[in-house]
Amino acid sequence: MGTEISKTQIDRLGDRLRKGSITDSDLRLLDQYRRSFTEAYEMVAGAIRNKLGLEPTGRPAKSTTSIAEKLQRESIRLTQIQDIAGCRLIVPDISEQDRLVASLAKLFPNSTVVDRREKPSHGYRAVHVLVTIEKKIVEIQVRTALQQEWAEVSEKLADLIDPAIKYGRGSESAVKILAAASHLVAVHEQSEVKFLESQQLASQAIANASLTDGTSDDIISIQREVDSFREMVTGNRAIVFKELRKFTEDLPEQE
Amino acid sequence: MLFLIEYDRSRGEIVNFREFDVNQSDLAEQSRLEMELDLNRRGIEREVVLLEAANEEALRRTHRRYFEDLVQLVS
Secondary structure, three states, X not given: OOOOOOHHXXXXXXXXXXXXXXXXXXXXXXXXXXXXXXXXXXXXXXXXXXXXXXXXXXXXXXXXXXXXXXXXXXXXXXXXXXXXXXEEEEEOOHHXXXXXHHHHHHHOOOOEEEEOOOOOEOOEOOEEEEEXXXXXXXXXXXXXXXXXXXXXXXXXXXXXXXHHHHHOXXXXXHHHHHHHHHHHHHHHHHHHHHHHHHHHHHHHHHHHHHHOOOOHHHHHHHHHHHHHHHHHHHHHHHHHHHHHHHHHHHOOXXX | OEEEEEEEOOOOEEEEEEXXXXXXXXXXXXXXXXXXXXXXXXXXXXXXXXXXXXXXXXXXXXXXXXXXXXXXXXX
């Protein structure tokens, strides 16, 4: 698109965005910079569609508001922002998330995987795969359904109350409930993994017991264990949403 | 499909919503720029974002925040 813009020009633009005074020519320059990611974005989204048979939801370019906020929040330059272009994939659970991340890493061998499940970013849990094409980074967000629901609530609270909430600042009560909900999501997802493991072990044990002299007591006890995990998983999910509902009911009326 | 969204964060509501065919990406990007220029000239703070999804239903699933209020999100 048009003439090439230099790194210095982009970073100077970033300085102006950080200060919050944006002119028409700044917006046009930012637009030109964002459009320079289109080709890389289309290659990544196309490969996900054609090679993995998945349909990502894409954001070919980060919004001006989000870019300006990021520059004001962090001491980085505009050319260092890694999520100018990106797309999102939602999967049912952690096992699927692991499988998909492995497929993406194989599809894009030079990618970097950032796992925010073990070390969440202010409660945000997901796996990001950063793909670099011709020096342009495209961020693929892979979230489980529950991680996605948490992120949506976090974003909405940030919209309505204070953008700083997403980064552990601002409204103390909102930050607290999001941290608690994130922890519950993590506990739920860990129990989900344990449930799937116990289910697999149970299937194996039942198959082995029927081949040997296994008693029906063995099978009953294994099935009880699987059932108790199932109850725990279902219960955890309910707790997460009950807590979030309780919090939103207590929020003051929006203007 | 491409979707151009003008979103009022403080109210948590969409102000403008436009759809474009995937082969209209230049027009969609140009419309986004014009929308941003217009808002900036009028001193109005809004989030303007261009998203791509198979259809509106898929978009509503992965970007619920734009379409639903807080109560709907946690129900």
